[in-house]
Amino acid sequence: MAAREHGYEVTVRWSGSADGGTTAYKSYSRDTDITVAGKPTMILGSADPTFLGDPERWNPEEMLVASLSQCHMLSYLALCALRGVVVTGYEDAARGTMxxxxxxxxxxxxxxxxxxxxxxxxxxxxxxxLHEKAHDACFIANSVNFPVRHAPEIHVAGH
Incomplete structure (x- = not known):
């Protein structure tokens, strides 16, 4: 079967230019607005606070960790549905190290x-x-050059 390509278009717009631009490294805003055409929610982004960003906005590092977590979850839920495992709750406190x-x-x-x-x-x-199979199926985990590990806990509803 021939490979299929999928395209993803995201607009990242620097919203911090009103403060005089990049006249000095420590003085310009790192704020961005991240949008996708036709979608109502805008993500407010910035740099990590360590790199002079706004701590109230998402930074690229957090978005990468969130992407890995969400991709794993979506792959996992699909596999569970196909295997007759009824998932009634899912929460991931993902952690990335840079x-x-x-x-x-x-x-x-x-x-x-x-x-x-x-x-x-x-x-x-x-x-x-199914977590291992979900990891193998996750497009994002297959696209990074560092280990993505998982340490799941499984509970039974009502227990």
């Missing part, structure tokens, strides 16, 4: 910590094993 040296940085790992609730005790074992 190393910075000589003016540049790179992620060293992301750890996903999904807490999954399933409908019945008989689904727990399958629910646990």
């Amino acid at each position: 190393s910075e040296e000589r003016g540049s940085g790179h992620f060293t790992e992301v750890v996903l910590n999904p807490v999954v609730t399933v409908a019945e005790e008989s689904m727990v074992e399958t629910a646990a094993t």
Whole structure:
């Protein structure tokens, strides 16, 4: 089967230029507005506060970790649905680690910590094993050059 290509268009607009532009490294705003045509929600972005960004806005590093978490979740939920595992709750407190040296940085790992609730005790074992398959299926995890680990917890509804 031939490979299929998918395109994704996102607009990132610098919204901090009103303060005089980049006249000095420490004085310009790192604020951005991130939009996708036809979608109502705009993400307000900035740099990490360590790099003089607004701590109340999303930074690229957080968005990368969120992308990995969401992609894993969507892959996992699809696999559960196909395997008859009824998921009634899913929450992930994902954590990414970046190393910075000589003016540049790179992620060293992301750890996903999904807490999954399933409908019945008989689904727990399958629910646990599907995380590895979800990892293998995740487009975003397959696109990064650092380890993406997962440490899931599986609970049964009502217990």
